[in-house]
Amino acid sequence: MATAERAAGAGCLGRFGILVLHGVAIVAGALAGLYIAYQRDIPQVSTLEDYRPNIITRVLAEDGSLLGEFSIERRVVVEFHQIPPVLRNAIVSIEDTDFWKHLGINPWRIPGAALANFRSGKRGQGFSTLTMQLTRILFLTPEKTIRRKIQEIILAFQIEKNFTKEEIFTLYSNQMYFGHGNYGVEAAARFFFDKAISDLELPEAALLAGVLQSPARLSPIEHPEHAIRRRNLVLRRMADERYITRNEADIAQSIPLRLRLHKATPTIAPHFLEEVRKSLERTYGSQRIYQGGLEVHTTLQPRLQRAANRTIRDGVLKLDREIRGFIAPTESILEDGAFPADVHLPDWNHPLSVGDVVRGVVLASDDDAAAVQIGHYNARVGREEIAWTQQRRVRSVLAAGAIAPFRILGLSDAGGVPIADVRLEQEPTVEASLLALEVRTGNVCAMVGGYDFERSKFNRATQALRQVGSAFKPILYAAAIEHAGYTAATLIDDSPLVFHSRWSDEVWRPRNYDGTFLGPMTLRRAIERSRNIPAVRTLEAIGVETGIEYARRLGLTGPMPPYLPIALGAGEATLVDMTAAYASFPNQGLRMDPRFITRITDRDGNIVDETRPHATEAIRADTAFIMTSLLQGVVQRGTAVRARQLGRPIGGKTGTTNDWTDGWFVGFEPTLAAGVWVGFDAKRNSLGKGHDGGHSALPIWIDFWKEATDGTEIISYPVPANIVLVPVDARGHRVAPGQGGRLEPFVTGSEPRPSWSAGDAAEAP
Numbered sequence: 001m002a003t004a005e006r007a008a009g010a011g012c013l014g015r016f017g018i019l020v021l022h023g024v025a026i027v028a029g030a031l032a033g034l035y036i037a038y039q040r041d042i043p044q045v046s047t048l049e050d051y052r053p054n055i056i057t058r059v060l061a062e063d064g065s066l067l068g069e070f071s072i073e074r075r076v077v078v079e080f081h082q083i084p085p086v087l088r089n090a091i092v093s094i095e096d097t098d099f100w101k102h103l104g105i106n107p108w109r110i111p112g113a114a115l116a117n118f119r120s121g122k123r124g125q126g127f128s129t130l131t132m133q134l135t136r137i138l139f140l141t142p143e144k145t146i147r148r149k150i151q152e153i154i155l156a157f158q159i160e161k162n163f164t165k166e167e168i169f170t171l172y173s174n175q176m177y178f179g180h181g182n183y184g185v186e187a188a189a190r191f192f193f194d195k196a197i198s199d200l201e202l203p204e205a206a207l208l209a210g211v212l213q214s215p216a217r218l219s220p221i222e223h224p225e226h227a228i229r230r231r232n233l234v235l236r237r238m239a240d241e242r243y244i245t246r247n248e249a250d251i252a253q254s255i256p257l258r259l260r261l262h263k264a265t266p267t268i269a270p271h272f273l274e275e276v277r278k279s280l281e282r283t284y285g286s287q288r289i290y291q292g293g294l295e296v297h298t299t300l301q302p303r304l305q306r307a308a309n310r311t312i313r314d315g316v317l318k319l320d321r322e323i324r325g326f327i328a329p330t331e332s333i334l335e336d337g338a339f340p341a342d343v344h345l346p347d348w349n350h351p352l353s354v355g356d357v358v359r360g361v362v363l364a365s366d367d368d369a370a371a372v373q374i375g376h377y378n379a380r381v382g383r384e385e386i387a388w389t390q391q392r393r394v395r396s397v398l399a400a401g402a403i404a405p406f407r408i409l410g411l412s413d414a415g416g417v418p419i420a421d422v423r424l425e426q427e428p429t430v431e432a433s434l435l436a437l438e439v440r441t442g443n444v445c446a447m448v449g450g451y452d453f454e455r456s457k458f459n460r461a462t463q464a465l466r467q468v469g470s471a472f473k474p475i476l477y478a479a480a481i482e483h484a485g486y487t488a489a490t491l492i493d494d495s496p497l498v499f500h501s502r503w504s505d506e507v508w509r510p511r512n513y514d515g516t517f518l519g520p521m522t523l524r525r526a527i528e529r530s531r532n533i534p535a536v537r538t539l540e541a542i543g544v545e546t547g548i549e550y551a552r553r554l555g556l557t558g559p560m561p562p563y564l565p566i567a568l569g570a571g572e573a574t575l576v577d578m579t580a581a582y583a584s585f586p587n588q589g590l591r592m593d594p595r596f597i598t599r600i601t602d603r604d605g606n607i608v609d610e611t612r613p614h615a616t617e618a619i620r621a622d623t624a625f626i627m628t629s630l631l632q633g634v635v636q637r638g639t640a641v642r643a644r645q646l647g648r649p650i651g652g653k654t655g656t657t658n659d660w661t662d663g664w665f666v667g668f669e670p671t672l673a674a675g676v677w678v679g680f681d682a683k684r685n686s687l688g689k690g691h692d693g694g695h696s697a698l699p700i701w702i703d704f705w706k707e708a709t710d711g712t713e714i715i716s717y718p719v720p721a722n723i724v725l726v727p728v729d730a731r732g733h734r735v736a737p738g739q740g741g742r743l744e745p746f747v748t749g750s751e752p753r754p755s756w757s758a759g760d761a762a763e764a765p
Helices: 003-039 045-050 085-095 109-120 132-138 146-162 164-175 185-193 202-211 223-238 245-252 270-284 284-293 302-324 385-391 469-484 523-528 532-542 544-553 564-567 575-583 621-637 641-646 691-706
Strands: 057-060 066-070 177-179 294-299 356-367 369-373 377-382 403-412 419-424 431-438 444-450 493-494 519-522 590-592 597-601 607-610 615-617 653-658 662-668 672-679 723-728 742-747
Touching: 003 742, 057 270, 066 270, 085 132, 085 164, 085 202, 085 223, 132 146, 132 164, 132 444, 164 185, 177 202, 185 202, 202 223, 202 245, 223 419, 270 284, 270 294, 270 302, 270 444, 270 597, 302 431, 302 444, 302 672, 302 691, 369 403, 369 419, 377 385, 377 403, 385 419, 385 662, 431 575, 431 691, 469 523, 469 532, 469 544, 469 564, 469 621, 469 653, 469 691, 493 523, 493 532, 519 523, 523 532, 523 621, 532 544, 532 564, 544 564, 544 607, 575 590, 575 662, 607 615, 621 641, 621 653, 621 723, 621 742, 653 691, 662 691, 672 691
Parallel strands: 057 294, 377 419
Antiparallel strands: 057 066, 294 597, 356 369, 356 403, 369 377, 403 419, 431 444, 431 672, 493 519, 590 615, 597 607, 653 662, 662 672, 723 742
């Protein structure tokens, strides 16, 4: 009986075992089928061996300093050994406690996650490991489906099989999003705490680890209370896992948020940087710029750029006051007559420095003074600080709530109270641009495309085509010297001219700036005094087509209408083209293409592209030398005589258009050339009577040149072998040795004949 019962029991166990085996086989078969089915649609994890995360493209100045960055994802890639243990432990404690033990998934977390989801009726609780999170970010979509979860598990197994734990954790640390455009632990540490991950303290590491769950909801900037709760949870989990003691966790939890948000210093050359970006995008496409981690070496010289920034800012503010007088600020921060809870302006997101012009908010004012807030600084503005407005009552200038620009004269933090010493400025409507380049290479050393890049991205140095006025005359006279045999001593008649139209009753009577006519004068005197009639007569003599041809040879690409008024600057050009054209004169007639980028390397340091200076022979060297001498005369005795105060061998020319709508000055020395344009964006607006190039653009140029050449040696211009120096008088006649006169350069064979020997009057071609 017992034997029969034992036999029956054994049979039952056998049948049960068979059923279990069948069940296991069915499950295994189903899993195998699922694996085969889903494996077809998932990528190969072997691609991670060549994985390159998106990183920042950096743009460097000539001296290697950082000018700016281009990126979609702000990320700085780090290696495993650079991630400090405190941060590694914080991340593992809150995101995946068994990361160092499991094979890609943690089966013990699955029942807990399923139970939590069942209780809540949602799919909010997951069981993803760090490896599974990494697969989702790199290969899959964020949708919450069973299919995606199975793919996650398969990929996690494959990653764990092919990579070490250290490699997986490093990939995770560099790839995860921490909010506010920051990817990876290094970028996050720099953004939230303005420090490298190697310097993170325990509460800071815990905060970063906590943000990972939901960067938007747990942002310490937008939701500090949520961030603190999550940080404290991380600290408790670290204590549970014995990475820290309970006492260390308690102390860290008691510490408040100590964010030190990184305030990115604005680039010193925003218009230049934008030119570089557009050039890179045309050549390499936006994807490589914003994701490829290029390193772009440029020609910009920070010392000259800072000088350009300051001189344009100061010159524009001064000129705007002269043109418009005082205009009371109209912008206000008040909302329905009351101050908002948070008084803040975008200007305050950047570090403040002495000399900056920054907008501030008037908190209160009376007849004697106004209380102003600029960032976290407080300032008192009294009658002295608004004296230039010629107003006596401060409140009539600065009403409570008004937003106005102030120049920072000093910053202090005495007694823990941040105080700013400021002076009222005025938001200008006039615009200006400046461009400086090396004569020998064409390297653009400094560029300012307008008063404020944030106000207008339009680059008035490279994009604005404006009439050049009398700044065109040197190009015209260069054509006359080289094409028609003119010399500096050639006599040109400055007497009235009248031109009748062939097709209408219109009559054109060109006039000189001062309305007078001085009769015959040398070419030198005509260009030094910027006389209009001699310029028109010269263009008529050599032909309009010849004048345009030389403009093109010197690099002017703008519209040049084929009629005589182009002699007075009716054609249009950009500042960069004008500056490069003038630089041809001290460069012996070689026009250098303006160059912004010298070298580009990829993320591994390999050279992607390297440029060389490119020259075009625009005019002969002897013509260029004579033009250089003539333009030095403009500074010594002519319309640019203000620049003589610098005591340097400067050559250059002013330019003014009809109705004073544009003011120009372009000047040079043997190694450097620079141009300044001043005007309004609307071409019909006038700078006002008397604001010619010598009074609007030249003062800005002088201030820049003073800083740019400070401490540099004076170099002489090279003299071509076929140039002879001959003494001549004011009428261009050759004088006998020892009889006075000015030494004038001539191409050998073109100099005036001696009158004292043959009795003939000096002649000019």
